[in-house]
Amino acid sequence: MALLELKNISKIYGELKALDNVSIKVEKGEWVAIMGPSGSGKSTMMNIIGCMDKPSMGEVLLDGVDISKESQKKLTDIRRDKIGLIFQQFHMVTYLTAVENVMVSQYYHSMPDEEEALEALGRVGLRERAKHLPSQLSGGEQQRVCVARALINHPELILADEPTGNLDEANENIVLDLFRQLHNEGTTLIVVTHDPEVAEAAQRTIVLEHGRVAREVINENFGK
């Protein structure tokens, strides 16, 4: 069964159709990239998958459950329990240390556990930077903290929005390597990007244009 299935969803803002009858399926454990130029509907789709918005029409099945009609509160619960988010601008709480930022995610999810949070930081190679404030970390380090934060609650789906958009190549590679590790562990990944290199790292790329799925590309080099 697919982990995520969008069935004929549309999102309409007045005259504008941000998404127009889109259907996609993402299997459990799959790594999918979503590409498209500005205004193609990427952000809208990301919002809907991230349970931060609802489609005007159509169904969104997450783990077989239709979440397209759920209340805001229920969507928050689902997002917290099933989805790990990674953002282009990292978004850390500026006055909390790296490890505290990871613990914030635990705090809302279940119980803060400093040891576990430190382990997660260790996984992204930042254990010794745990007590640093975001302002004392480089961009790449911040994004790695955000990856640690996204995976701390073992989400079924990691949703990344231009995760390497603000990083240099070296850090981009570190983040992509982390994604590979997660993928190998069976985590489902959806990465929204306009960077072909990042897209090529995924198993499959869905290209959006004018609110529609223009094409899907299977990455034949995946895993090579």
Next chain:
Amino acid sequence: MTKRKMFLRMITASLLRRRSRMLIALLSIAVGATILSGLVTIYYDVPRQMGAQFRSYGANMILLPEGNSTLTMDTLDTALKTIPEENVVGATPYRYVRLDMPSRQQSFTSAGTDFSQVQKTSPYFSVDGEYPEKTRQVLVGKEIADTIGVKVGSSMELSYKNTAVSSQEASGDWVPGASLTGSAEGFNEAVLTVNVTLDENAAIESIEIDASSQTENIGALVGTDPVYLKQFIGKTLPLDGEDIDALAGATISSQAVVDAVNTARSTENAVARENTERFEVTGILSTGGEEESYIYMALEDLQKLTGEEILDVAELSVSAGAEELEEYSNSITGAGLGISSRLVKRVTKSEASVLGKLQALVFLVTVVVLLLTMICVSTTMMAVVSERRREIGLRKALGASDGSIRKEFLGEGMFLGGLGGLLGAVLGFVFAQVVSINVFGSSINFQPLLLPVTVIVSMAIAAVSCQLPIKRAVAIDPAIVLKGE
């Protein structure tokens, strides 16, 4: 780590690591709390403070002997025990007696009192020179001083004549052949004396009048005018007003002669006591009132002159509210000491009315300050929320419910409220102290209860002020954290 610990860690981190913005909120709460606790302190201390101020208008309670009973220092002390000691600003005994000044052949009303108390119950007394501190020193009213020309450092002789020596009526002395002496006040309160001898029928045989204290060539003529004097011969006592025709132009002196004759006693019974003392004038008293025509001396000095220990009146200055005063007054009157207590209404009434107005004003200012504090805190928190929009969005994206967001901001607000309240309670006391010293000229007592009250009120105000900003925070869309926002 528990959720509570993480909650506190987040809040303290937010406050400690984002100092500048939070300092403004903290400062506004602290200022509000300072004014609050300061004004509340003053509000409760005003009656005490103003009470002391009002006491400068003089006594507000008067004690008098009731009916035939006498007032003495002992009964006064007993009466004072019914009032808490710290409320008694002063209690001044007074004994009024007329003393003669032989050198000028004049007599003046003299008051025996306790000068240390006078300064408390009549702070408006203005003394040129010093209050007497030793025995045989007097404070002379300005009017008398001007009349007789005494100055600070002058000395004056005062004497006390006890005329009513025998409890027996004067008529007991009207026996045939008696020789009687009497005196009475004539014109300008000057005393004239008469000597009368009675014949075998107890009628007046001869009369001598010393009227040299009366006005020359007018009143003084009663002592020499043969026609006037002749009228007395052969009359029996007591003289009736119609028996004697007054000397033309000297009715007061003439009446005094009649009074002196009617109260004249036989020589062996008369003037049993005449004490004279020399006093040093240490100060001249001006008050603008009747006190200027009195001579004040220590009560002990006057008692020595008169040989009596009674008081005429005691003036009390009591620092208390109108109701308390009424209570004290009633308990003194009802204590069975033979003392009746009266309140000086014009003082107590105006005190109550001014206090009421002052407290209302302080209350109003407090309310306004609290409102301003709320507006200030609310505005600051609003700015904090808009500054932290992304963070709030992130928290929501990470799964924070509306309740969590609300709790976190309320937590921060109340933490600030508590801290600001604590700071304000301490600063407020300092503020009240400064106001008190500058305005009322006296220090203030710290009210321990005010500390928790200020902290709790500040927290409540912070909580109320945070409501609108929290509403804003909760309404923030988590999608804000995605690109394109």
